[in-house]
Amino acid sequence: MIQGKVVYVLWRREMIKYFRAKSRVLGAIAMPAFMLIFQGMGFRKVEFPGLPESIGYFQYLVPGIIGMTLLFTAAYAGMSVIMDKQFGFLKEVMVTPASRVSIVLGMISGSATTSILQALIIMMMSVLLGFRLPFLPSILSSVVIMVLISMIFINTGLILSSVLKDFHGFSTIINFIAFPLFLLSGALFPVSNLPAPIRTLSYFDPLTYGVDALRGVLIGHCEFSIVLDLSILLTLSVLMVCASGYFFRRAVI
Amino acid sequence: MSAIIIKELTKKFGEFTAVDRVSFSVEPGELFGLLGPNGAGKTTILNMLTTLLLPTAGDAEIAGYDLRRDPGEVRNNIGIIFQDPSLDIGLTGRENLEFHAMMYSIGSDERKKRIREVLDVVGLADKADILVENYSGGMKRRLEIARGLIHYPKVLFLDEPTLGLDAQTRRSIWDHIRNLNKNYGTSVILTTHYMEEADYLCDRIAIIDHGKIIALDTPSGLKNCLRGDCVSLTIEGRVDLIATALEEKEWVREIVPNGKMLEVLISDYEKNIPYIFQTAGNLGIMISSINFSKPSLEDVFIRLTGSIIREQEGTRQSARRDRVRRRMLR
Numbered sequence: 281m282i283q284g285k286v287v288y289v290l291w292r293r294e295m296i297k298y299f300r301a302k303s304r305v306l307g308a309i310a311m312p313a314f315m316l317i318f319q320g321m322g323f324r325k326v327e328f329p330g331l332p333e334s335i336g337y338f339q340y341l342v343p344g345i346i347g348m349t350l351l352f353t354a355a356y357a358g359m360s361v362i363m364d365k366q367f368g369f370l371k372e373v374m375v376t377p378a379s380r381v382s383i384v385l386g387m388i389s390g391s392a393t394t395s396i397l398q399a400l401i402i403m404m405m406s407v408l409l410g411f412r413l414p415f416l417p418s419i420l421s422s423v424v425i426m427v428l429i430s431m432i433f434i435n436t437g438l439i440l441s442s443v444l445k446d447f448h449g450f451s452t453i454i455n456f457i458a459f460p461l462f463l464l465s466g467a468l469f470p471v472s473n474l475p476a477p478i479r480t481l482s483y484f485d486p487l488t489y490g491v492d493a494l495r496g497v498l499i500g501h502c503e504f505s506i507v508l509d510l511s512i513l514l515t516l517s518v519l520m521v522c523a524s525g526y527f528f529r530r531a532v533i
Numbered sequence: 534m535s536a537i538i539i540k541e542l543t544k545k546f547g548e549f550t551a552v553d554r555v556s557f558s559v560e561p562g563e564l565f566g567l568l569g570p571n572g573a574g575k576t577t578i579l580n581m582l583t584t585l586l587l588p589t590a591g592d593a594e595i596a597g598y599d600l601r602r603d604p605g606e607v608r609n610n611i612g613i614i615f616q617d618p619s620l621d622i623g624l625t626g627r628e629n630l631e632f633h634a635m636m637y638s639i640g641s642d643e644r645k646k647r648i649r650e651v652l653d654v655v656g657l658a659d660k661a662d663i664l665v666e667n668y669s670g671g672m673k674r675r676l677e678i679a680r681g682l683i684h685y686p687k688v689l690f691l692d693e694p695t696l697g698l699d700a701q702t703r704r705s706i707w708d709h710i711r712n713l714n715k716n717y718g719t720s721v722i723l724t725t726h727y728m729e730e731a732d733y734l735c736d737r738i739a740i741i742d743h744g745k746i747i748a749l750d751t752p753s754g755l756k757n758c759l760r761g762d763c764v765s766l767t768i769e770g771r772v773d774l775i776a777t778a779l780e781e782k783e784w785v786r787e788i789v790p791n792g793k794m795l796e797v798l799i800s801d802y803e804k805n806i807p808y809i810f811q812t813a814g815n816l817g818i819m820i821s822s823i824n825f826s827k828p829s830l831e832d833v834f835i836r837l838t839g840s841i842i843r844e845q846e847g848t849r850q851s852a853r854r855d856r857v858r859r860r861m862l863r
Contacts, residue, residue, distance in 0.1 A: 289635045297623045368619030372680075375583050376636040377609045 282385060286378040290386025291393065294360075298394050305398075308356075312349040312402050316342070319468065320409065330470035335501055342406040343494035344467030346422075347429065349399045351465075351487055354430040355458050357391030358437025362450050365441070384528050388434055388521065395430040396423065414498055422497045425510070429490040431517035433458075435524040442527040465491050471503065486516050534597055536561045536688050536720035537582070542591035544577050544744075551577045553744040554591065559722060561687075564714050566735035567724040568830075570838060574744040575724035576616060579692050582722075583613050596687040609637070612686035614677045616693045616724075622666040626657060626676050629665060630683055637684040651679040655709055671702035678709055682717070689713075691723035695730060707734055728830040738830075742838045755833045761786040761798035763826050764806065768795055769819035778812050 298305065320338045327333065331340055364370040373383055400423075407413055437454060444450050464471075464478070465487035471479055482488050493509035496502035502509065537559040544552040552574045559565045567575045580586040582593060584604040593600040596610035620629055627648060634644045652658040655675035665673065674694065681689055694710065695703040711734065714721050725731050731738050732752045740748040740755070748755060768775060772790050779785050779797060784805050786798040799805050802825065813820050826832075 283638075285635055285638055289632050293621070293624065293628075293632055296628065297621075300623065364621075367622065368615055368617050369621045371585065371615060372619040372633070373636070374585060375608055375611070375613050376633070377605055377638075378636050379605075 281379055283379055283382040286382035287386040287389060291390045294390025308353050308398055309401055312345050313405060316345050316406055328470060330472045335499060339499050342411045343498045344491050346399045346402055347467050347487055347491040347494055348462050349402045350395050350426055350429045351433050351458055351462055353395040353398050354433035355437045355454050357434045358441035359450060361441040362447055380529050381525055384525050391434045392430045396426045399426050418497045422494055425493045428513040428517045432486050432520050435520035438524040439527045461485050461487050467491050489513055538594045540592045542593055543589050544581060545589045551744050555746055557739055559720055561720055562718045564721045564734055564736045566731040566738040567741055568731045568738050569741035570726055573741045575741055576692055579690050579724060583611060583690055584608055610687045612681035613690040614681045614694060618673055620665050620673055625662050625664055627661040630680055633680045634683050647683050651682050655679045671698055682713060688720045693724055732830045740837055747837050752830055756828045761800050762802045764797045764799060765824040766795045766820050767793055767822040769821050774816055775813055775818050
């Protein structure tokens with residue numbers, strides 16, 4: 281059973297800690313911001329096959345970098361679970377009457393909010409650099425896609441954190457997972473330019489569909505159909521929520 | 534109705550039996566201590582009673598709820614203060630308390646009232662809005678105690694509540710524990726490996742070693758089981774001679790020779806210490822120094838757990854000690 285209050289408590293705790301940790305906000309935004317500035321500006325004039333001339337590389341890159349921001353902040357959400365484990369806070373939560381499902385949902389909602397906040401900050405920054413923002417309805421639908429993307433990767437991090445105990449192991453493994461996912465996703469260049477064997481791999485990368493859907497609503501260009509993108513993202517995020525719920529029920533704190 | 538009834542509780546980790554068929558019960562309002570060396574299985578017992586760990590076998594009932602059938606209700610009725618710190622150091626003291634209270638679905642007005650109340654109990658009212666990372670060790674411990682109380686638990690578990698604290702802070706935490714036990718009528722179960730702590734706080738103590746209860750009584754009851762006061766003598770001359778002479782006396786409970794030292798457990802020390810000197814004098818033996826102590830919980834503990842360890846070595850001395858121990862515990 282889901283206890284709304286428990287979900288709210290854990291969500292609010294995440295918000296308080298997020299806004300208190302200025303360095304964390306800055307650190308998480310710095311990397312995508314650098315990518316946006318240097319990659320975006322440096323390759324501004326470059327023309328890719330598979331990239332319509334009317335769009336331009338910078339327009340093309342922004343949804344990719346938003347996807348990257350979501351991937352990395354969401355996947356690292358598991359880190360705060362590891363911290364809670366090491367500082368004993370998680371044990372404290374586990375002996376309260378809060379149901380395991382509510383605890384997991386609380387963690388997910390908190391991390392999803394912070395990831396989406398970061399992604400929106402990056403979107404604002406790209407506007408300053410010359411990104412042509414679409415109308416409000418498109419922005420709102422992009423937020424829905426962001427929710428789905430962050431769901432998938434938050435739960436990846438949560439599952440990992442339910443099995444692991446220490447920081448170092450977690451960050452090594454998460455980097456090992458996140459970097460290939462980022463590079464394969466077509467965030468930086470069209471997937472169709474990759475050699476066939478690698479391209480096949482990128483079809484197994486959830487972020488490929490996330491970035492594609494974001495491009496669909498933000499710049500009106502996508503490689504697959506947006507319906508396909510959305511149904512894959514939705515199915516995966518539901519599966520991942522169930523999986524992390526399952527892992528947390530069995531987890532030994 | 535007892536606050537806790539435990540029947541044959543057992544926990545095995547693979548081949549290793551951490552807790553071996555432990556049974557006891559705790560009355561409402563009782564301060565109950567689990568005393569044992571590190572690794573004796575105290576924390577494992579607590580983890581099972583607080584639903585963090587599933588028992589391998591056996592049953593337990595806490596505040597009337599079955600541990601296996603109704604873990605949710607058990608969690609609703611207990612508070613626990615862990616051995617390791619479990620606060621969120623990125624939040625203030627008040628936020629820690631508030632979030633904890635919300636987990637127990639305590640309404641907003643009631644929450645504010647109770648937070649004020651428990652902050653007063655542990656004397657942290659003026660420090661409530663500081664981030665916990667700036668708290669001292671003792672303040673953190675007091676905040677954890679406050680947090681454990683906020684939902685008015687029927688049973689409060691304390692795992693090594695004063696581990697690593699200085700003597701003064703320890704004393705003040707003891708007073709807090711005593712007060713809350715008196716004022717709220719909360720049953721308290723605490724684990725400790727500090728003798729003075731168990732002696733000072735607990736109504737009853739279970740001594741645990743190798744996952745088993747080896748003694749369970751009031752502190753004075755445990756001390757009485759030694760039935761004697763300890764006299765240590767340093768002898769100049771033949772130790773065995775005086776040992777044999779004293780062994781015959783009916784007021785001597787036990788004699789342990791140790792090099793030039795002789796440890797004698799006696800009753801009625803007022804009358805009998807002069808007699809020891811007289812016996813020595815008659816044999817022409819000099820006693821160069823004497824040390825006298827009334828039994829402490831520590832003596833009980835060392836006698837109980839120490840002899841068990843020596844039993845495995847199977848020396849003659851241990852067999853003798855063991856015989857004496859059994860006689861004393863009768």
